[in-house]
Amino acid sequence: MSMKKISKTGFGEFITHIINTDGNVYGVQAKTEAKGDRFAFGPLTSADDLRLDYDVTLSPPKKYLLPPKETLVKYEVGGGYESSICKCKSILIGVHPYDLVAIKQMDELFSQDEYDTHYMTRRRNTTIIACDVAKASPNVFASSMGTATVTDGYDILLTDIGGAYVAHAATEKGEALLTEAAPSAGDATEADIAARKAVQDKNDTGLNQHELKCGPADIPGLLEKGYDSPVWEEKAATCYSCGSCNLTCPTCYCFDVQDDVAWSLKEGARHRAWDGCLLENFANVAGDHNFRKKREARYRHRLYRKGSYIPKKLGGEIACVGCGRCVGACLPDIANPVAVYNQLLEETK
Ligand code: SF4
Ligand code: SF4
Structure with a gap:
């Protein structure tokens, strides 16, 4: 070309x-x-x-x-449906x-x-x-x-x-x-x-205002050893659970699906909207059971998604591209992935 x-x-x-x-x-x-x-x-x-x-x-x-909110399908109860x-x-x-x-x-x-x-x-x-x-x-x-x-x-x-x-x-x-x-x-x-x-x-x-002291390929191994590290509790102690780190991130793609049924109960629409794993209700399921109720569990989950879970689906590629948006969006200044990975690296030395 x-x-x-x-x-x-x-x-x-x-x-x-x-x-x-x-x-x-x-x-x-x-x-x-x-x-x-x-x-x-x-x-x-x-x-x-x-x-x-x-x-x-x-x-x-x-x-x-992936729009912040979009309609997936419109339907009639007992009738047809149309994908949007x-x-x-x-x-x-x-x-x-x-x-x-x-x-x-x-x-x-x-x-x-x-x-x-x-x-x-x-x-x-x-x-x-x-x-x-x-x-x-x-x-x-x-x-x-x-x-x-x-x-x-x-x-x-x-x-x-x-x-x-x-x-x-x-x-x-x-x-x-x-x-x-x-x-x-x-x-x-x-x-x-x-x-x-x-x-x-x-x-x-x-383009390196925060220097990762290892290669991206080392991150999954660091996380494997660092599940019980004190870093999660330390960082999450001041987390507002505002979700800004998720919502500004180019690699976050989680969404919530909701049905909006008309008052007539004859038709409705199914929508999806961005969601974020740092938000308190993200992991709330039926019966009001929340399997990541603690802030540190939610904080850790975000870093594991980026550095361990998603890489397993992407042939090892880390789901953080280093844009730095989460760092700028986080008021208590705790969202920087590099700070966490470097601390885990120190702990494993
Ligand atoms: S620096 Fe990484 S984790 Fe933070 S917003 Fe950018 S891609 Fe997401
Ligand atoms: S932006 Fe900061 S304070 Fe808000 S949820 Fe993320 S880590 Fe917590």
Whole structure:
């Protein structure tokens, strides 16, 4: 597939063409606050609003693939039913590599065992224009997790090399979009490709505000030994059970399913909504039995999901991509996975 160079002026035209041609275009935009700019994905209506120089978005782009709340099926009691499957096409612009890794993990998880038609239909209909990270966020540790750069998982990857972008099309969909929306883009030269590599080499080591003192592959073994470590009680002592660490995480995908039956008792709908294992009622079951009532049990469970249980389904891949969102979202500052893994490492020495 091709590697093109798009000038900064040509880039505006490229994005404008996409906005004018395709229906649902979502891109990273800034909200200026007293502490500086904060960034979020949202509907994009002007190329001028797109910010590819962002550090991290408040919530990950997974919300376009697994919406916070969605209707799964509508039904009539004693009658038929209709699945509510969204077949609309959409384009995401500005997805960072660590978020791409999280999306790839969800693709794998939602197509294993119980194939999730709702997620997979959306995913198939989504085009991803990713971008290499231009600025490290205050809590990113993607370099420690091996997720700072990627070679696949996107349709187009943009890298800012100064006066221009290098655009790599990795799929036929990406190639077609690049040809159609940026017809004047020329092939990237060797110097452009070297400049792209320099950006990626820098990110491979530089997106590391919290340094994991072992390799990601060592994490399952650390957890195996650390089930009774004091770290769980120590950290969870100040946990508010607010669930922010779950809800901002690009790899958390748990949801709750609820039926909403009409007052007539003749029809209803089944919805699902994001849930989080740190929330007190997450593990509440029939009979009001809660098998993770204690905060430390819930706190430990989150880290085991990321570092032990999900890796068993993903061929060993750790379900933490080092975006650092949970670290920034946690008021008592206890959610940082690196702090826990490093402490477990110390304890096993
Ligand atoms: S656990 Fe934290 S750092 Fe890791 S992917 Fe989730 S939000 Fe990002
Ligand atoms: S964000 Fe922090 S306080 Fe809130 S549930 Fe997670 S660990 Fe607990």
